[in-house]
Amino acid sequence: MSKVRVHNMSVSLDGYGTGEGQTLDEPFGHAGHRLLGWALGTKTFQTQIHGGTGGSDGVDEAFAAKWGPGIGAEIMGRNKFGPQRGPWTDEEWKGWWGDDPVFHTPVIVLTHHPRPMLEMEGGTTFYFVDGTPEEALAKAREVADGLDVRIGGGPTTVNEFLKADLIDHMHIAVTPIILGRGVNLWEGLEGLEDRFDIEVVSSPSGATHLTFERRPRD
Amino acid sequence: MSKVRVHNMSVSLDGYGTGEGQTLDEPFGHAGHRLLGWALGTKTFQTQIHGGTGGSDGVDEAFAAKWGPGIGAEIMGRNKFGPQRGPWTDEEWKGWWGDDPVFHTPVIVLTHHPRPMLEMEGGTTFYFVDGTPEEALAKAREVADGLDVRIGGGPTTVNEFLKADLIDHMHIAVTPIILGRGVNLWEGLEGLEDRFDIEVVSSPSGATHLTFERRPRD
Numbered sequence: 092m093s094k095v096r097v098h099n100m101s102v103s104l105d106g107y108g109t110g111e112g113q114t115l116d117e118p119f120g121h122a123g124h125r126l127l128g129w130a131l132g133t134k135t136f137q138t139q140i141h142g143g144t145g146g147s148d149g150v151d152e153a154f155a156a157k158w159g160p161g162i163g164a165e166i167m168g169r170n171k172f173g174p175q176r177g178p179w180t181d182e183e184w185k186g187w188w189g190d191d192p193v194f195h196t197p198v199i200v201l202t203h204h205p206r207p208m209l210e211m212e213g214g215t216t217f218y219f220v221d222g223t224p225e226e227a228l229a230k231a232r233e234v235a236d237g238l239d240v241r242i243g244g245g246p247t248t249v250n251e252f253l254k255a256d257l258i259d260h261m262h263i264a265v266t267p268i269i270l271g272r273g274v275n276l277w278e279g280l281e282g283l284e285d286r287f288d289i290e291v292v293s294s295p296s297g298a299t300h301l302t303f304e305r306r307p308r309d
Numbered sequence: 310m311s312k313v314r315v316h317n318m319s320v321s322l323d324g325y326g327t328g329e330g331q332t333l334d335e336p337f338g339h340a341g342h343r344l345l346g347w348a349l350g351t352k353t354f355q356t357q358i359h360g361g362t363g364g365s366d367g368v369d370e371a372f373a374a375k376w377g378p379g380i381g382a383e384i385m386g387r388n389k390f391g392p393q394r395g396p397w398t399d400e401e402w403k404g405w406w407g408d409d410p411v412f413h414t415p416v417i418v419l420t421h422h423p424r425p426m427l428e429m430e431g432g433t434t435f436y437f438v439d440g441t442p443e444e445a446l447a448k449a450r451e452v453a454d455g456l457d458v459r460i461g462g463g464p465t466t467v468n469e470f471l472k473a474d475l476i477d478h479m480h481i482a483v484t485p486i487i488l489g490r491g492v493n494l495w496e497g498l499e500g501l502e503d504r505f506d507i508e509v510v511s512s513p514s515g516a517t518h519l520t521f522e523r524r525p526r527d
Binding site for chain 1: 322323485486487488489490495497498499501507510511512515516517519
């Protein structure tokens with residue numbers, strides 16, 4: 092069975108995975124780009140995501156690089172797709188990532204307001220699905236061609252999949268800042284550690300990388 | 310000027326420094342001893358605090374050992390001193406630490422219900438003080454003989470001293486568990502990182518040690 096994976100999910104020391112007040116200019120609200128500070132300079136982000144060259148190739152890159160290989164589909168929350176809320180008033184919005192998004196796979200966007208699928212350049216197709224985490228995962232597996240499914244965030248979506256116990260592997264990066272408000276990844280997840288084997292390593296960037304590996308289910 | 314220091318303050322991934330439901334048997338409430346898991350096996354805890362021998366002597370010990378040297382007085386919250394709340398009904402309670410407490414210095418206990426000082430064996434004297442963090446610190450400096458003052462916790466007390474910007478050096482150990490409830494060390498401290506230089510290192514025990522060094526005040 093293919094795995095369900097989370098990569099590069101960044102949280103503050105107080106557990107917030109995004110800030111308050113998302114807008115077109117500030118996808119992470121008052122958090123700005125601080126949560127991803129460890130990642131932005133890596134080779135993976137510089138080349139695959141920003142289309143440039145170069146980038147760091149140390150501890151942070153070792154984690155960042157695991158984002159793509161083996162992934163056949165992503166599931167994301169609507170707030171990762173865009174800043175709009177409620178019924179779509181403008182279907183011209185096609186995500187933050189331009190005509191050739193970084194995903195290059197099918198992407199399931201969770202929303203209570205479905206709209207027609209959106210085929211982009213480079214292999215990314217957005218499907219808009221109103222359903223439970225289980226239903227979204229079934230749809231993702233249909234289109235993932237036997238490969239793994241990435242839960243791409245934001246924190247609300249990762250939190251929901253953790254509550255539903257659907258995640259097999261999770262990489263979290265803790266950034267030493269106190270956000271104070273936003274969406275807390277850990278809300279309602281008391282005792283989560285009982286289900287996972289956890290390893291921890293810090294990086295010279297100041298981030299701490301944690302891997303959560305789901306223990307065998309009985 | 311002597312420094313104000315915090316050592317071995319342990320929090321969960323979601324920021325809780327103690328659990329809910331403190332009792333005589335469970336000083337950390339539902340957290341039990343999990344937050345201090347990284348520390349209990351160290352040489353410092355095994356010898357100085359539990360009066361035994363042996364103990365680990367690696368990364369965790371390097372941090373644990375900094376708890377004592379150079380400290381002339383501790384300030385603690387009443388909930389670190391004991392599980393009682395409200396007016397003292399039984400002044401027989403002399404802390405969790407027996408006749409010869411681990412501190413061996415004066416200790417200021419913050420409480421709205423003062424009681425006579427309590428001189429213990431081994432150099433520990435408890436003073437019960439009703440006052441602001443600034444007033445407690447002034448009293449601690451009076452009795453610290455020019456040495457540093459340790460803010461001993463619990464998390465409510467450390468939080469109050471951080472809000473009052475009275476802390477010069479702070480060692481935090483993050484344990485990879487989700488407590489879900491209790492006292493959150495980071496409550497109301499958005500942007501704390503702006504006042505400190507922070508370093509981070511992980512330990513094979515699973516804990517992540519962070520040091521916060523106060524930047525020069527203008």
